[in-house]
Amino acid sequence: MQKTYKVQDDEPERSILARLITPDQNPGDDPLEELHGLATTAGTDVVDELVQRRSSADHSTYMGKGKVEELRLMVQKHDADLIVFDNDLTPAQIRNLEKATGAKVIDRTELILDIFAAGARTHESRLAVELAQLEYSLPRLKRMWTHLSRQAMGVGMRGPGEKQLEVDRRLAQKRISDLKAELKQVEERRERQVSARKEAPTVSLVGYTNAGKSTLMNALTDANVLAQDKLFATLDTRTRRWNLPGWGTVLLSDTVGFIRDLPHSLVASFKSTLEETRQADLLLHVADASSPTVFDQIAAVYAVLKELGIEEKDTLLVLNKIDAIHNPAILNRVLDRYPNAIPVSARSNKGLGCLIEAVGEALGREFLDIAVEVAPSDGKLLGYLSSKGEVLSREFGDESTIVHVRMPAGAMGPVHKSALSIKPSTLMDEAKAAEEASANSSEVA
Numbered sequence: 001m002q003k004t005y006k007v008q009d010d011e012p013e014r015s016i017l018a019r020l021i022t023p024d025q026n027p028g029d030d031p032l033e034e035l036h037g038l039a040t041t042a043g044t045d046v047v048d049e050l051v052q053r054r055s056s057a058d059h060s061t062y063m064g065k066g067k068v069e070e071l072r073l074m075v076q077k078h079d080a081d082l083i084v085f086d087n088d089l090t091p092a093q094i095r096n097l098e099k100a101t102g103a104k105v106i107d108r109t110e111l112i113l114d115i116f117a118a119g120a121r122t123h124e125s126r127l128a129v130e131l132a133q134l135e136y137s138l139p140r141l142k143r144m145w146t147h148l149s150r151q152a153m154g155v156g157m158r159g160p161g162e163k164q165l166e167v168d169r170r171l172a173q174k175r176i177s178d179l180k181a182e183l184k185q186v187e188e189r190r191e192r193q194v195s196a197r198k199e200a201p202t203v204s205l206v207g208y209t210n211a212g213k214s215t216l217m218n219a220l221t222d223a224n225v226l227a228q229d230k231l232f233a234t235l236d237t238r239t240r241r242w243n244l245p246g247w248g249t250v251l252l253s254d255t256v257g258f259i260r261d262l263p264h265s266l267v268a269s270f271k272s273t274l275e276e277t278r279q280a281d282l283l284l285h286v287a288d289a290s291s292p293t294v295f296d297q298i299a300a301v302y303a304v305l306k307e308l309g310i311e312e313k314d315t316l317l318v319l320n321k322i323d324a325i326h327n328p329a330i331l332n333r334v335l336d337r338y339p340n341a342i343p344v345s346a347r348s349n350k351g352l353g354c355l356i357e358a359v360g361e362a363l364g365r366e367f368l369d370i371a372v373e374v375a376p377s378d379g380k381l382l383g384y385l386s387s388k389g390e391v392l393s394r395e396f397g398d399e400s401t402i403v404h405v406r407m408p409a410g411a412m413g414p415v416h417k418s419a420l421s422i423k424p425s426t427l428m429d430e431a432k433a434a435e436e437a438s439a440n441s442s443e444v445a
Contacts, residue, residue, distance in 0.1 A: 013296045015044035016074050016103075019086035020063055021053045024336050028293050031167040032262070035086040035108070037210070042115050047078040052271045061100065064092045068100050068188055084111055088261070091140045109136060109263045116266065124186055132266045138172050200432050201363050203242070204277040205287035206305065207258030208297040212320040216286055216346035217233070217254045220356075237276045246360050253280065260300045267307055282362050284355075289334055289343065290320035298338075314365075314409075317341040323348050368412070372403045373420040381418045392425075 017032045017039060032049050039046050049397045052067045061068050062085065071083060082104050083097065089107040089174065104113075113133050118125045119261075205213040218224060219242040242252040248363070253276040287298050305311045317338050323345040325331050335341060342358055346350035369392075374381050383401065385391060391405025404425050407415075415422060 001386075007365065012043050013081040014047045014078055015039050015082040015084050016071065016078070017049045017084050017086065018063065018067075018071060019051050020057055021051060022057075023055060026296075028296075032086060032291075034293075035084065038111055038115065039084050042111055042118070043085070044082060047072045047080055050074065055121050057087070061096050062087065062089055068097065071097075071103075072101045075101050082106065084108075094140075108261060112263060112266070121124070124183075124190075127179055127183055127186065128266070129177060131183060132263060134176050134179070136170050136263070138169065138176070154384065158403055169235055171247045171325050175185050181372050201281045201367075201411055202253065202279065203359060203363075204253045204255060204280035205282060205283045205284050205286055206255055206301060207257060207318075208275055208288065208301055209259050211256065211257065211286045211288040211400050212346050213254050213286045216284075216318070216320060217252060217342070219346045219349055219352060238275040238278060242364075244360060245356060250359075250363070253277070255405075258301045258304045260296065262300070262304055267304060278308060278310055280313070281367075282316065282359065283310075284359070285315050285340075286318045290321040290324035294319075294334055295337070295338065314362055316355075316362055318355060319343045320346055323350065352399075365409075367406055368409050369403075371423050371425045372405060372415060373422070374403055374418075375400060375420055378418060381415070383392045384414055 003137050017035050019027075019031055021027050021031060021036065031051055036046055036049075041355060050070060052065065054064060058064055063071070074080065075083070080103055083101060083106075084106045085105065087103070087107060089097070090111055094105045094107065094428070113129065113136060116125075116129045117133065120129045207213050217238075217240065221242045237253055237255050239251055239253045242250045244250045255277050285298070285301060287294055287301075291297060302311060305313075317340065319334060319338075319341045322343045323332055331343060335343070341354050342351065344355050346352075372381075372385060374385075376399070382401070384408065385403050385405050388411040391403040392404040392406060394404070395402040398418055
């Protein structure tokens with residue numbers, strides 16, 4: 001009787017990393033360090049690397065012919081399965097590179113999407129990742145059907161591959177439309193939920209991936225949330241109560257990490273997940289001070305915040321991982337550029353006292369105690385004041401209503417646009433006291 005053996009290949013894909021660097025880029029001492037972290041997070045075994053400096057990308061293979069041949073030889077030498085580019089490639093470039101090297105080729109965006117897909121846990125994040133993947137794949141569908149015969153183009157002259165391609169494109173477009181509609185509902189529901197929270201001010205942690213946001217959240221709140229030393233360990237927003245000394249209860253949120261060249265489709269898809277950040281009273285921008293590319297990482301985070309339309313929100317820069325810095329000159333170099341930044345170590349709790357004090361001061365200056373005069377017919381403004389601030393009292397008159405409210409300074413735009421008048425509450429109280437004093441003196445006379 002012949003024996004049969006079941007072979008199961010559990011080994012990770014063997015990958016080669018590649019990057020083209022143009023003169024306008026400053027990649028640092030190790031231009032493939034971040035891509036190496038991404039590839040490892042995705043579960044591949046990195047076996048070799050290749051970097052080319054070139055004035056511009058080749059339109060057909062991105063890298064020059066000589067480097068493409070080097071990649072082919074590397075694939076043969078290491079029996080590699082995958083080539084990962086730290087650049088964004090066109091479908092034609094990917095197809096040509098695969099033909100020339102004999103290995104599967106993916107670009108930076110596809111790698112990040114794969115990591116997000118593997119890490120998505122909630123229904124909301126899965127919807128966001130699927131939408132981003134479909135929008136990325138739609139113009140690349142033709143690549144998936146190269147194994148089918150295709151006849152000359154023209155009416156009645158299309159091969160089965162072209163017919164299937166059109167069917168797949170219509171199905172993908174329909175699914176994209178459905179996902180956008182569902183995510184829109186999720187976004188509106190999340191916006192209502194976040195704006196309805198009035199029990200405490202909100203603080204949101206933002207920053208580059210693996211900067212230590214989750215570790216800092218654990219240090220401040222004893223939340224015991226997952227904190228791993230890997231890229232994109234957090235994809236879903238998590239909110240915990242933080243008992244801020246001298247202030248009271250504050251809601252602290254941990255959000256998905258950002259990265260250089262984060263795909264625009266991901267930013268758009270994750271808008272509902274980032275709603276906590278959009279409506280936060282204060283942002284804590286956590287940066288890895290020990291990283292040699294810390295300046296680029298800080299710039300990348302501000303670029304994503306600008307894309308979300310919240311770059312002007314009150315923000316404290318927190319320089320984390322100072323315990324990993326052994327040369328004080330490295331930290332001083334960062335502080336020279338960002339003198340108001342707060343150095344901390346979330347792992348050892350060093351500097352957290354200064355951070356807590358700074359957060360209390362920032363929240364205090366963020367809120368305004370004002371008296372807003374509103375027209376009786378302006379129900380929209382009355383509703384806005386109730387949703388964005390804490391209404392302390394109302395005074396109803398024949399021609400207007402005066403609302404005493406405590407609200408974030410960042411939410412004052414619509415108030416300035418629609419209110420009849422805006423005055424500090426203390427001035428209104430003084431005016432009222434003066435009127436009462438004058439009335440009393442008249443009665444005595």
